[in-house]
Amino acid sequence: MKTIDTDVLVVGAGPGGSMAAKFAARQGARTLLIEKRQEIGSPVRCAEGVSREWMAECEVSEDPRWIATRSDAARIFAPNGTSATIGAKRAGNEVGIVLERVLFDKALAEDAARAGADILLKTFATNVLIDNGVVRGVVGKSLGEDVEIRAMVTIGADGFESQVGRWAGLRTMVKTRDVDATFQYRLANIRCDARYCDFYLGSCAPGGYIWVFPKSHEVANVGIGVQMSQLNGLADTKAYLDGWIASQPAFRNGKPLDMVAGAVSTSRPLPKTVTPGLMLVGDAARLIDPLTGGGIVNACISGKLAGDVAARAWQARDASETFLQSYDRAWRSRMEKKQIRNYLAKEKLAHLDDETLNTLIGSLSTLDTDASTMSLLLAIGKKHPRFIAEFAHLLWKT
């Protein structure tokens, strides 16, 4: 068996993993980033919409190579076809840029490499190494060869299907109401407005939504997320999307260029994301925005925070849980409040019937796209006092 020694090991080279590797490596720690696939960024498992505000914080500079389109606003469609437009600034984590993820992920890994991180492809973990209750790396396979990777600090960035956390005893399970099954086509030969990212709510996607994120005016990522607890039969998710596409004149003649499936967690923040020697970031830590299902922004921010803490832990030669707790505290103070608020909003929205959505989105549609939260509330409150009462406890927290 081959043995590799490193200071910081990052499992998974998605955005969160590359970000963690970049920030750990640049502070001098020997950093190894492992990826189970043969190519970083491929196959894509994402709708590719992302906002822009977080990029400066994570030291990512916009590059036309990985930008497919820019969208100024999100349009939210009610089941009856009414739409409300929300400016990108207020629309949350998914609106602003439609990415080329294959190139975006590679660019982030490039940044990590430039900072000094090593990268191993076709290398996956099969278990964690635990010594006296402390995670000390992983065992796995690298290009078919058994390998033992020893590290002072391990960062689990292994996505929704995260195993690293579970092997180390962290409880990362989510309930069926807190998972959406997703399916997406990249459709060509359609008509869409490249200025907008569109969201369709209602019974077309129970507990979730259908999205249309344009790659150009005739190609778009058209996908669906359905709350798992509302699925009844085999391949329901794909069937809901196929049915919807067939009902839309603008998309009916679309032809698929690729097919993406997966699952996203829409849960409350985990009670615990560190254990001695190990930190979880991004989807592995269930840090997806529960309302939009967007994961890239939180993955990058948590990756950065974990990379920083890993480097400091290496400098201090201390990977104890107490030391790594500073990562847990950092992401909580950065995003926990918003995650909880959006979780509660999701819980409400996931069970609204079509009629309620029609009235709600109808009253939003009359407003200015960059209206403040307060003016949105006042407008809705005038027309639908009952709805405001239901949301009141939620909105006080914003």
Add this chain to the structure above:
Amino acid sequence: MIVDNDVCVHCGACVGICPTNDIFLKGTSTVVFLPSCTQCGLCAVICPVGAIVGDPGKPVPPAMRPKAGKRVAPRPLPPS
């Protein structure tokens, strides 16, 4: 549980939802169920493309049992 690898797109949704950690993606092409699988059926429910079904001869997993009250379309009568 049985996976139809011709339908499966290796997205990993089943791996993430498995409550007993009994499913693995082997490399990038095969889905493996460990013998300790409890046949709960959650993987079959979440699978976006419907590539996972219950094992014939084993009890129908609770998560895959039809929900009470779900109507089934009546079969058309054969022409007489």
